[in-house]
Amino acid sequence: MKAFSTANVARLSLEALKLRLATINSKATKTFWSVNSTDSSSDLQVDYKLRNFTKTWQFLNEVAGLAHEMRHHPTITTTYNKVHILLTTHDVGNHITESDTSLADKIHEIYGSKYEVDKN
Numbered sequence: 120m121k122a123f124s125t126a127n128v129a130r131l132s133l134e135a136l137k138l139r140l141a142t143i144n145s146k147a148t149k150t151f152w153s154v155n156s157t158d159s160s161s162d163l164q165v166d167y168k169l170r171n172f173t174k175t176w177q178f179l180n181e182v183a184g185l186a187h188e189m190r191h192h193p194t195i196t197t198t199y200n201k202v203h204i205l206l207t208t209h210d211v212g213n214h215i216t217e218s219d220t221s222l223a224d225k226i227h228e229i230y231g232s233k234y235e236v237d238k239n
C-alpha cells in the first residue's frame with residue numbers, strides 16, 4: 120500500500136485551483152486547460168492543435184524534457200497535429216496538486232509562445 124500526501128504534494132482546493140487556472144490559461148489565446156472531476160478523482164486536461172507533424176513532435180519533446188526535469192509525468196495522446204494532455208497526481212490518489220498546475224503552466228507557456236496556431 121502506498122502512503123498518500125508525502126512531501127510537497129497536497130491536493131489543491133477548488134478556490135486555489137480556479138486562481139491557478141486563470142494564470143495558466145492567460146498564456147495562450149484560444150486553447151484552455153480545464154478541470155475534470157468525478158467523485159473519486161480529478162485531473163487537468165487540454166487539447167492542443169499544432170501546425171504540422173514536425174511541430175507536434177518538437178512540442179512533445181519539449182514537454183517530455185520538462186516532465187523528466189520535474190519528475191512529473193503527463194498522460195499524452197497524439198495524432199498527427201493534435202495533442203491531448205492529462206495531468207493528475209497518482210501519489211494523492213489521482214487528484215490535482217501543485218505538481219500538476221506547475222507543469223500545466225510551463226506547458227501552456229511553451230505552447231502559447233511558440234506553437235499556437237490560428238491565434239486570431
Ligand SMILES: C[C@H](O)[C@H](O)[C@H]1CNC2=NC(N)=NC(=O)C2=N1
Nearest residue numbers: 190191192193207208209210211
Ligand atoms: C517518486 C516519483 O517522483 C513519483 O512516483 C512521481 C513520478 N511521476 C508522477 N507523475 C504523475 N503524473 N503523478 C505522480 O504522482 C507521479 N509521481
